[in-house]
Amino acid sequence: MVRYLKVIVMGCFLVFHVIALGQENYPIPKRTPHRLFYIQHSYNHNTYVYDANLDGSYFKKNNPVNEYRIVYTEGGVKKPLSPIQKKMAYGTHVQFVKTNLYRFTLAASKELVFFLIMTSKGIPRVFVNVNGRKIYLDRMFLELDDSLTSLSVQAKYILLEGTDYTTGENVVEKVTMK
Numbered sequence: 001m002v003r004y005l006k007v008i009v010m011g012c013f014l015v016f017h018v019i020a021l022g023q024e025n026y027p028i029p030k031r032t033p034h035r036l037f038y039i040q041h042s043y044n045h046n047t048y049v050y051d052a053n054l055d056g057s058y059f060k061k062n063n064p065v066n067e068y069r070i071v072y073t074e075g076g077v078k079k080p081l082s083p084i085q086k087k088m089a090y091g092t093h094v095q096f097v098k099t100n101l102y103r104f105t106l107a108a109s110k111e112l113v114f115f116l117i118m119t120s121k122g123i124p125r126v127f128v129n130v131n132g133r134k135i136y137l138d139r140m141f142l143e144l145d146d147s148l149t150s151l152s153v154q155a156k157y158i159l160l161e162g163t164d165y166t167t168g169e170n171v172v173e174k175v176t177m178k
Contacts, residue, residue, distance in 0.1 A: 058118075069081055130175055
Protein backbone atom coordinates (compact mmCIF):
# COMPACT_ATOMS: atom_id res chain seq x y z
CA MET A 1 0.00 0.00 0.00
CA VAL A 2 2.78 2.43 0.94
CA ARG A 3 4.54 1.60 -2.33
CA TYR A 4 1.44 2.54 -4.33
CA LEU A 5 1.06 5.77 -2.37
CA LYS A 6 4.67 6.69 -3.20
CA VAL A 7 4.02 5.99 -6.89
CA ILE A 8 0.91 8.17 -6.83
CA VAL A 9 2.73 11.01 -5.04
CA MET A 10 5.66 10.84 -7.48
CA GLY A 11 3.25 10.74 -10.41
CA CYS A 12 1.42 13.83 -9.14
CA PHE A 13 4.76 15.61 -8.66
CA LEU A 14 5.82 14.72 -12.20
CA VAL A 15 2.53 15.97 -13.68
CA PHE A 16 2.78 19.21 -11.66
CA HIS A 17 6.38 19.67 -12.80
CA VAL A 18 5.50 19.14 -16.47
CA ILE A 19 2.46 21.41 -16.35
CA ALA A 20 3.77 24.22 -14.15
CA LEU A 21 7.40 24.27 -15.13
CA GLY A 22 7.13 23.15 -18.74
CA GLN A 23 7.76 26.65 -20.03
CA GLU A 24 11.52 26.85 -20.03
CA ASN A 25 13.53 30.06 -20.04
CA TYR A 26 10.55 32.39 -19.71
CA PRO A 27 11.56 35.71 -18.17
CA ILE A 28 9.88 36.78 -14.95
CA PRO A 29 9.00 40.47 -14.99
CA LYS A 30 10.48 42.49 -12.14
CA ARG A 31 8.06 42.47 -9.20
CA THR A 32 6.52 45.81 -8.28
CA PRO A 33 4.38 46.74 -5.24
CA HIS A 34 1.32 47.17 -7.48
CA ARG A 35 1.78 44.01 -9.63
CA LEU A 36 -1.41 42.01 -9.86
CA PHE A 37 -0.45 39.27 -12.34
CA TYR A 38 1.05 38.69 -15.76
CA ILE A 39 0.30 36.55 -18.80
CA GLN A 40 2.73 34.62 -20.98
CA HIS A 41 2.05 32.37 -23.94
CA SER A 42 3.62 29.66 -26.04
CA TYR A 43 4.36 31.76 -29.17
CA ASN A 44 7.17 33.85 -27.66
CA HIS A 45 8.33 35.29 -24.36
CA ASN A 46 6.55 38.64 -24.64
CA THR A 47 4.63 39.23 -21.43
CA TYR A 48 1.37 41.05 -20.69
CA VAL A 49 1.40 42.75 -17.31
CA TYR A 50 -1.44 43.95 -15.08
CA ASP A 51 -0.70 46.40 -12.26
CA ALA A 52 -3.06 48.11 -9.84
CA ASN A 53 -3.67 51.77 -10.65
CA LEU A 54 -3.98 53.43 -7.25
CA ASP A 55 -4.88 56.81 -5.84
CA GLY A 56 -3.49 56.51 -2.32
CA SER A 57 -4.99 53.35 -0.82
CA TYR A 58 -7.89 53.20 -3.29
CA PHE A 59 -8.13 51.96 -6.85
CA LYS A 60 -8.67 54.67 -9.42
CA LYS A 61 -12.37 54.30 -10.08
CA ASN A 62 -12.28 54.92 -13.84
CA ASN A 63 -9.07 52.97 -14.51
CA PRO A 64 -8.17 50.54 -11.69
CA VAL A 65 -5.95 48.26 -13.80
CA ASN A 66 -2.89 49.40 -15.75
CA GLU A 67 -2.24 46.90 -18.56
CA TYR A 68 0.87 46.89 -20.73
CA ARG A 69 3.34 44.52 -22.34
CA ILE A 70 7.01 43.81 -22.00
CA VAL A 71 8.36 43.01 -25.45
CA TYR A 72 11.23 40.64 -24.80
CA THR A 73 11.63 40.03 -28.56
CA GLU A 74 12.78 43.68 -28.70
CA GLY A 75 15.11 43.60 -25.70
CA GLY A 76 12.51 43.86 -22.93
CA VAL A 77 11.00 47.26 -23.71
CA LYS A 78 7.78 48.25 -21.98
CA LYS A 79 4.99 49.22 -24.39
CA PRO A 80 1.26 49.86 -24.18
CA LEU A 81 -1.04 47.21 -25.58
CA SER A 82 -1.73 47.69 -29.28
CA PRO A 83 -5.34 48.57 -30.13
CA ILE A 84 -5.90 45.03 -31.46
CA GLN A 85 -4.38 43.42 -28.36
CA LYS A 86 -6.52 45.64 -26.15
CA LYS A 87 -9.75 44.95 -28.04
CA MET A 88 -9.33 41.29 -28.96
CA ALA A 89 -7.14 39.65 -26.32
CA TYR A 90 -5.41 41.27 -23.35
CA GLY A 91 -7.51 44.33 -22.60
CA THR A 92 -9.73 44.35 -19.53
CA HIS A 93 -13.46 44.97 -19.21
CA VAL A 94 -13.80 46.32 -15.66
CA GLN A 95 -16.96 46.83 -13.62
CA PHE A 96 -17.05 48.75 -10.35
CA VAL A 97 -18.76 46.71 -7.60
CA LYS A 98 -17.96 48.83 -4.54
CA THR A 99 -15.00 50.72 -3.10
CA ASN A 100 -11.85 48.65 -3.64
CA LEU A 101 -13.76 45.80 -5.31
CA TYR A 102 -13.96 45.40 -9.09
CA ARG A 103 -15.09 42.57 -11.34
CA PHE A 104 -13.38 42.15 -14.70
CA THR A 105 -12.78 39.89 -17.66
CA LEU A 106 -10.17 39.86 -20.38
CA ALA A 107 -11.19 40.81 -23.90
CA ALA A 108 -10.40 37.32 -25.22
CA SER A 109 -12.88 35.52 -22.98
CA LYS A 110 -15.84 36.27 -20.78
CA GLU A 111 -15.56 32.76 -19.25
CA LEU A 112 -12.94 33.65 -16.64
CA VAL A 113 -14.11 36.29 -14.20
CA PHE A 114 -11.52 38.06 -12.06
CA PHE A 115 -11.99 40.15 -8.93
CA LEU A 116 -9.71 43.03 -8.02
CA ILE A 117 -9.58 43.67 -4.28
CA MET A 118 -7.57 45.48 -1.67
CA THR A 119 -6.60 43.00 1.06
CA SER A 120 -6.94 43.82 4.74
CA LYS A 121 -3.17 44.47 4.70
CA GLY A 122 -3.59 47.10 1.97
CA ILE A 123 -2.17 44.93 -0.82
CA PRO A 124 -3.89 44.99 -4.22
CA ARG A 125 -4.68 41.44 -5.43
CA VAL A 126 -6.70 39.64 -8.06
CA PHE A 127 -8.54 36.43 -7.34
CA VAL A 128 -10.36 34.01 -9.61
CA ASN A 129 -12.55 30.97 -9.01
CA VAL A 130 -11.39 28.08 -11.17
CA ASN A 131 -12.05 24.34 -10.95
CA GLY A 132 -13.84 24.84 -7.64
CA ARG A 133 -10.85 26.64 -6.13
CA LYS A 134 -10.48 30.32 -5.25
CA ILE A 135 -6.95 31.54 -5.91
CA TYR A 136 -4.99 34.75 -5.75
CA LEU A 137 -3.59 34.98 -9.26
CA ASP A 138 0.10 35.61 -9.98
CA ARG A 139 0.58 34.29 -13.52
CA MET A 140 -1.32 32.86 -16.44
CA PHE A 141 0.26 30.79 -19.18
CA LEU A 142 -1.60 30.28 -22.45
CA GLU A 143 -0.79 27.27 -24.59
CA LEU A 144 -1.81 28.57 -27.99
CA ASP A 145 -3.03 26.44 -30.86
CA ASP A 146 -0.25 26.83 -33.41
CA SER A 147 -2.28 25.26 -36.20
CA LEU A 148 -4.34 28.40 -36.67
CA THR A 149 -3.46 31.60 -38.47
CA SER A 150 -2.38 34.62 -36.44
CA LEU A 151 -5.75 36.23 -37.14
CA SER A 152 -7.68 33.54 -35.29
CA VAL A 153 -5.42 32.39 -32.45
CA GLN A 154 -7.06 30.29 -29.76
CA ALA A 155 -5.79 28.86 -26.51
CA LYS A 156 -5.72 25.08 -26.11
CA TYR A 157 -5.52 25.53 -22.36
CA ILE A 158 -4.62 28.07 -19.69
CA LEU A 159 -2.55 27.48 -16.59
CA LEU A 160 -3.46 29.77 -13.70
CA GLU A 161 -0.74 29.99 -11.07
CA GLY A 162 -1.07 31.59 -7.68
CA THR A 163 -1.92 31.02 -4.05
CA ASP A 164 -4.95 29.21 -2.67
CA TYR A 165 -7.20 31.89 -1.14
CA THR A 166 -7.90 29.81 1.97
CA THR A 167 -4.82 27.68 2.61
CA GLY A 168 -2.05 29.89 1.22
CA GLU A 169 -0.61 26.94 -0.73
CA ASN A 170 0.95 27.51 -4.15
CA VAL A 171 -1.38 26.13 -6.81
CA VAL A 172 -1.61 25.64 -10.54
CA GLU A 173 -5.03 25.11 -12.08
CA LYS A 174 -5.49 24.09 -15.70
CA VAL A 175 -8.47 25.24 -17.75
CA THR A 176 -9.09 23.61 -21.10
CA MET A 177 -10.66 25.95 -23.61
CA LYS A 178 -13.74 25.01 -25.63
